[in-house]
Amino acid sequence: MRLASGYKAFSETAHKNYPDQLTPEGNLGWAIALSSVVNADRSDRFARPSARGWTSSLHPKIFPNRSTKVGVLALTYKGLMNVKTPFDLALYTRLIWELQPRTILELGSLQGGSGLWFADHLSVLCEKPGEVHSFDLNSKCIHENAKHPLLTFHQVDLSDVANFDENLLKRLPHPWLVIDDAHVQIFSIFSYLNHFLASGDYYVIEDNPMNADKEIIDGLQLVEQSGFLIDTYYTDAFGSNLTCAPNAWLRKS
Incomplete structure (x- = not known):
């Protein structure tokens, strides 16, 4: 059995290549914090049924407490960090x-696990497999195993939309599915x-719409x-706004 080691590998790579970006409130800092409490190789991963309680932490609100949030976001794909809820993976499928x-x-590559997940699902579910383009400043955090013929990673500083390759965007075929998981200049990029x-x-x-602050509402x-x-x-689909993108699965008319 191959146990997922994505979080450990990401933590080591981020510390090595981007020490200046590991602020507690930053994306890399958040991922490192998650990796410190989620370890698929931990010794107590497998437990006897008799040693387990029966109380569920699931609640109509998507992330009622820290343990549920960590467990939901600890999912990996082919050993790499994916960081998407089971609800949203089903919805994207x-x-x-x-x-x-x-x-x-x-928008936002992290370790490349979600980009790989999208590429695999394009190849399986689409009559005409398309392309997946993933954008992130921290390209050195992308794992060497995040490879697929339909997947391309781009090192882009998303804090300035001028950094996008306009010629690339003009040539990409439609329909498009855009996923903003970078949390940087959300509506400027939109x-x-x-x-x-x-x-x-x-x-x-x-993620950001879960805050529902003035910036998000505006x-x-x-x-x-x-x-x-x-x-x-x-x-x-699973209950009112039971998704990491409440009110933010958007279709252009």
Whole structure:
């Protein structure tokens, strides 16, 4: 049996290559904190049924406590960090089948596990497999095993939309599925990429909408004004907004 070692490998790579970005509030710092409490190789991974209690920590709200959040986000794919909830993985599977995207843009690569997951699912679920393009500043954190013929990683500082390759975006075929999991200049990037989106394309904003602060509420008003609608199948399939992207599974009209 091969146990997942993605979190340990990511932690070591991040400390080595990006020591200046390991702030507690930063994306890399958050991932390191998660890796310190989630270790798939720990000795108590396997337990006897009689040693386990029967109380469930699941609650109608998606992340009721730290233990549930850590467990949900500790999922790996082919040994690499994926950091997506089981709910959202099921939803993305359905959306890829329904949309048949020719292009998936992933903002935020982390270790490359989610990009690899998307590429594998494109190859299985789509009649015409497309391309996955994943963008992140911290490209040295991408694991050497995150390889797929449909997957390309790009080192891009997402804090400035001018860093995108406009010629690349113009040539990528539609439909598009854009997943923002970078948490950097969310609505500035949305406004920029919207110029390249076509009717029927999807744009999913992960995690940040769970805060529902003024920036998010104002930003989602901008989204509405830009001609996007919430696809409530995906937000409410498991219960009202039981997803890491509440009110943010968006389809361009």
